[in-house]
Amino acid sequence: MRLDPTDVRYITADSFRVLTAVEMGSKNHEVVPSSLIAQISALRHAGINKLVSDLAKRKLVSRVQNNAYDGVRLTYGGYDYLAVRALSKRKSIYSVGHRIGVGKESDINLVASEDGEQRVLKIHRLGRISFRKVKEKRDYMGKRSSASWMYMSRLAAEREFEFMQALHKFGYPVPTPIDQARHTIVMSFEDAYPLRQIVALPEDQVHKLYSVLMALIVRLAHDGLIHGDFNEFNLLVREIHEEDEDEDEDAQNTEVATEELLQIESKGVVVEKGKGFERLVVAQDSEEEEEEEEDDDEECIEIADGVQVEPILIDFPQMVSIDHANAEYYFTRDVDCIRRFFKTRFRYESSEYPTFAQVMAAMPHHRDRIDRITKASGYGRLVQKDPLDSLFERMRMGDAAIEVAGDSSTDAAEESDAYEDDEESDAHEDKSADVSFSDDPSVDATRKPRKPKLDASEVATRVAHAQTSSARRTQKHHGRKSQATKTGRLHGGGKAKSNKSRVVQDSLVF
Structure with a gap:
């Protein structure tokens, strides 16, 4: 789903109030009834139907006609509008640009601040067809047995923002975290290329980049984390130029931007004006947009000789602790992904690569670990169980209870036999009581005296007294x-x- 913030400026405060009420009602209702929306939003019930109809036309909510009651369901479009409005109020974003990337669990949009600084807006969208086993693979839900995809997207955004803040604080090459609202994250824009698009590197930079990436994996492990998806899709490569070269490149970029603007104006430009903004709108077919996106994805980058590169790490929701039960598997997979990519893309294969045993042997114990700060998955071996495993465990416990109930009769018989044996052993102990006591008076003083056995007549008296008391209470x-x-x-x-x-x-x- 593409983010289209065009209608944000036309939605009234009451409409956002109703949209927020639908979001709050979705915590306990799959379909939120109109009466609950009126109760939460504190608006008149008659005016809510008109507001809901307006939101449904913009595809921010969807009407659902149920047998029990009629209500509405929040859509990803409405959830996007709530997040964008929250970020706009905090002045984290001022304008929203086009989409620059699509992943299996998120969309990447280009945004800008009020000062014109370019930033990146990452929108988590869990539940897509290609990525629906996230409930089994990751512990977003914690102790919950079920949750909606929107709520899980919010948990994923919160987890990634927490990891990004910790890694940036420890000096890792990651984007600067700026803000987080619901299922969205605002971070700094990095002028870099995805590693998967680079087809050529200088010979001296191939070995250097390989060494830096392996060192980054080891450094993460020493800080208690394993990325879990360390590959060419989650790595950016930034070029490092000298100052003179940067000035020349800026001048060239300015000339290229001017030429592109002239080309756009020749096609026919419509200037859309509003309160405090102006933007250029060019009529373009959807098929041409899709073709341009495909061309951008297939763009090949060649790094010129004499240019140094450095990596930037992105995408952190799946990070796990070094204490995770499958930590060795994830660590080895990250290392193998980098080795395989360099072998196939740059024809570079090195015999030197880290192993999990070597990293654990050289693990520093004096430094602060990030997995303890962020409570990463698997920290302290407290791994979230699969819901099916929990169900099977409860079923096994139920079967065990049935077996115990079935064996109660045999246990009762065994207890009666054991009681008779205990009486015989007690009688035997009474006969040998004088012999078993110690001669030390202190030992005899601390020993508890044995209760004398009751005669048959005394037992009958006590039983008759108990029956009389019971009869009195009943009467x-x-x-x-x-x-x-x-x-x-x-x-x-x-x-x-x-x-x-x-x-x-x-x-x-x-």
Whole structure:
């Protein structure tokens, strides 16, 4: 789904209030009823139908006609508008540009601040057809058994923003985190190329880049983290020029931008004006846009000789702790991805590469670990179980309970036999009690005396006394109940507030 912020300026405050109410109601309802929307938004019920119809026309909510009740469901478009509005209020973004990248779980848009600084807006969109096993592979849900895709997208954005802040604080080559709202993240724009688009590098830079990437994997492991998706799709390469070359390049970029603007004006430009903004709009077919995007994706970059490069790491939601149960597998996969890419793309294969055993052997114990700060997945071996595993475990516990219930009769018989054996052993111990005591008086003082056994006559007396007490309680209860009914009380039992009940109570005392 493409972000289209054109209608943001036309949506009223009441419409955003209704949209927020739908979002809050979605926590407990798959389809939010209109009565709940009116209760949360504190608006008149008659005016809500018109606002919901307006939002449905813009595809920010979708109407659902249910058998029990009719309601609406929040769409990704409405969730995008809520996030963009929140970021705009915080002055993190001022304008939204075109989409510059599409991934299996997110969209990347170019945005700008109020000062004109270019930034990147990453929108998480979990639940796509190509990436629906995220509930099994990652522990976004925690102890929850189920969650919507929108809520999981929000959890993924929060997790990635937390990782990005920690890595930037520790000096890693990552984009600068700026802000996060719902399922979106605002970060700095890095003027770099994706590693997958680079087809040629200077010979001296191939070995250097390979060494830097391997060192980056080891450094992450020493700080307690494993990227888990360390490949050419999540790595950017930035060129490093000298100052003179940078000035010449800026002049060339200015000339190229001027030529492109002249070409655009020759095609026919429509200037759209609004409150404090002007933008150029060029009529272009959707097919041509798709072809241009495909050409951009297939663009090949060749780094000239004499230019140095440095990597930039992106995409962090899937990062796990070094204590994860599958840490060795993820670490080895990251290393193999880089080795395979350099072998196929640059015909470079090195016999030197880190292993998980070597990294764990040289693990520093005095430094602060990022997995402890961010509580990464697998930290302390507390890995979230798969929901199916939890279900099977509960089923096994249920079967065990049934087996215990089925064996209760045999256990009772065994207990009766054991009770008879215990009586015989007690009788034997009574006979040898004088021999087993120690001669030390201190030992005899601390030993608890054994309870004497009761005779048959004393047992019968106690049983008769217990039966008499039970009969008294029963007769007393029934007397109170009948007297309470006579005095007009609505319930039986308890003390009745009359003299008659007191006479009855006195007659029951022997």
